[in-house]
Amino acid sequence: MRLLVVEDEVKLASYLKRGLEADGHAVDIAGDGEEGLWLARNQSYDVIVLDIMLPKRNGFQVCADLRGESNWTPILMLTAKDGEFDIEEALDTGADDYLTKPFSFVVLSARIRAIARRGAPERPAVLEVDDLRLDPAAHTVERGGTEIKVTAKEFSLLEFLMRHSGEAVRKTNILNAVWDWDFEGDSNVVEVYIGYLRRKIDDPFDRASIETVRGVGYRLRVGR
Amino acid sequence: MRLLVVEDEVKLASYLKRGLEADGHAVDIAGDGEEGLWLARNQSYDVIVLDIMLPKRNGFQVCADLRGESNWTPILMLTAKDGEFDIEEALDTGADDYLTKPFSFVVLSARIRAIARRGAPERPAVLEVDDLRLDPAAHTVERGGTEIKVTAKEFSLLEFLMRHSGEAVRKTNILNAVWDWDFEGDSNVVEVYIGYLRRKIDDPFDRASIETVRGVGYRLRVGR
DNA sequence: GGTTCCTCTCAGCGTTCTCTCAGCTACGGC
DNA sequence: GCCGTAGCTGAGAGAACGCTGAGAGGAACC
Numbered sequence: 001m002r003l004l005v006v007e008d009e010v011k012l013a014s015y016l017k018r019g020l021e022a023d024g025h026a027v028d029i030a031g032d033g034e035e036g037l038w039l040a041r042n043q044s045y046d047v048i049v050l051d052i053m054l055p056k057r058n059g060f061q062v063c064a065d066l067r068g069e070s071n072w073t074p075i076l077m078l079t080a081k082d083g084e085f086d087i088e089e090a091l092d093t094g095a096d097d098y099l100t101k102p103f104s105f106v107v108l109s110a111r112i113r114a115i116a117r118r119g120a121p122e123r124p125a126v127l128e129v130d131d132l133r134l135d136p137a138a139h140t141v142e143r144g145g146t147e148i149k150v151t152a153k154e155f156s157l158l159e160f161l162m163r164h165s166g167e168a169v170r171k172t173n174i175l176n177a178v179w180d181w182d183f184e185g186d187s188n189v190v191e192v193y194i195g196y197l198r199r200k201i202d203d204p205f206d207r208a209s210i211e212t213v214r215g216v217g218y219r220l221r222v223g224r
Numbered sequence: 225m226r227l228l229v230v231e232d233e234v235k236l237a238s239y240l241k242r243g244l245e246a247d248g249h250a251v252d253i254a255g256d257g258e259e260g261l262w263l264a265r266n267q268s269y270d271v272i273v274l275d276i277m278l279p280k281r282n283g284f285q286v287c288a289d290l291r292g293e294s295n296w297t298p299i300l301m302l303t304a305k306d307g308e309f310d311i312e313e314a315l316d317t318g319a320d321d322y323l324t325k326p327f328s329f330v331v332l333s334a335r336i337r338a339i340a341r342r343g344a345p346e347r348p349a350v351l352e353v354d355d356l357r358l359d360p361a362a363h364t365v366e367r368g369g370t371e372i373k374v375t376a377k378e379f380s381l382l383e384f385l386m387r388h389s390g391e392a393v394r395k396t397n398i399l400n401a402v403w404d405w406d407f408e409g410d411s412n413v414v415e416v417y418i419g420y421l422r423r424k425i426d427d428p429f430d431r432a433s434i435e436t437v438r439g440v441g442y443r444l445r446v447g448r
Numbered sequence: 449g450g451t452t453c454c455t456c457t458c459a460g461c462g463t464t465c466t467c468t469c470a471g472c473t474a475c476g477g478c
Numbered sequence: 479g480c481c482g483t484a485g486c487t488g489a490g491a492g493a494a495c496g497c498t499g500a501g502a503g504g505a506a507c508c
Contacts, residue, residue: 010318011291013291014291017296153456167361168361185456186457188457188496189455189457191495191496192455192456192457194496212497214464214496215465216376375466377466410468412467415485416466416487419486436484439484
């Protein structure tokens with residue numbers, strides 16, 4: 001998909017660009033509201049990710065302008081945690097969804113997919129690896145038909161592994177994708193959560209399971 | 225690809241230039257941050273390899289400057305092991321990936337290929353020599369369909385041999401490519417690891433195997 | 449306000465890997 | 479056939495790596 005990210009914080013902009021491109025999207029970045037508005041008017045995007053706090057012209061104004069010009073490109077707004085702005089206001093000015101900073105990449109990616117799908121009402125593809133099924137819409141995981149209860153973090157982690165099944169993924173990549181973008185811890189937390197997931201999804205048969213790739217990270221092995 | 229390497233340590237810079245050119249890339253070297261910034265602004269590169277500790281302008285500043293100017297050329301940062309600097313900081317300022325010194329050439333080369341591929345998310349090509357298969361993405365090795373478990377070092381060594389299959393490669397070249405660039409041991413490690421690999425991948429049939437070229441090094445012979 | 453659940457940190461432990469060393473083997477020149 | 483050197487290998491030390499249990503702090507829910 002073609003995405004426009006309007007974000008003035010260079011660190012975050014670059015993080016988003018990197019991740020979204022790795023997901024296979026074409027990403028343009030605008031550093032302020034006017035540049036964002038100009039690009040949105042002159043290019044065609046599938047989704048616009050729009051920060052609220054922006055130089056020159058804030059997110060609400062950009063959003064309102066576009067909707068006033070009958071530009072209905074889906075817009076995902078980014079709001080700060082200690083929301084000086086009302087979240088409802090984002091939706092009222094015509095945004096399709098919002099996300100509170102800080103957020104993790106897996107969550108952002110899911111939201112973008114979700115609002116891009118609006119109007120085309122199929123549910124998001126269920127991820128299947130072997131007899132493991134993860135339904136992003138229902139937020140459920142099952143193995144061989146029986147549901148497995150997982151927490152939010154475990155769910156994101158498993159979703160990431162399933163989207164990269166068969167590949168060895170580095171722990172730092174997992175950290176960058178699943179944890180908040182400004183997460184400041186060491187990667188031991190990944191090991192801990194891999195441990196939790198294993199206890200929940202591993203089974204004694206030769207099915208898909210999480211393998212350790214020493215010195216690299218982990219791989220969701222496809223069983224047979 | 226066109227690569228820019230910003231590195232003030234002359235030994236390392238020349239090592240990188242030599243190796244990357246042997247890989248078929250065009251390499252420019254900058255000795256300090258300002259020169260690096262100037263080249264990055266005035267030339268077009270596929271990837272920038274950027275040391276953090278630099279005279280005049282450090283890697284973080286160079287990276288932040290470029291991102292601030294909407295220059296999104298993929299950047300691979302080099303950080304020192306005893307990280308005075310936070311590694312996450314490298315990614316936060318807009319770097320696409322980082323590598324901790326000392327590193328081996330095979331790893332650097334793989335990372336450069338990986339970040340240059342962003343946006344085109346296909347997996348890197350599987351290497352095949354005879355019935356030996358090495359999958360860089362999955363980090364797996366198999367011979368005739370059955371998986372062979374190898375350690376990280378063995379994997380790097382085999383990858384190097386397979387990328388040069390049929391050629392006689394010198395032990396010192398192997399040492400330079402697979403071991404850390406400032407490795408200070410004798411080349412007996414290479415012999416030891418060749419031994420480990422042979423025990424794992426050799427088979428009794430007339431298939432690809434590692435031959436000793438006396439006085440030179442080794443050759444991965446292509447069987448029939 | 450209390451309880452439960454979730455997330456994350458930390459430290460200790462066991463495993464696995466890497467590398468060195470020393471003695472052995474075998475190749476190739478004479 | 480002998481000898482010197484290059485290469486091979488088994489043993490073992492030390493380090494790196496990954497896993498886990500315990501528990502603190504917070505958020506969510508009643």
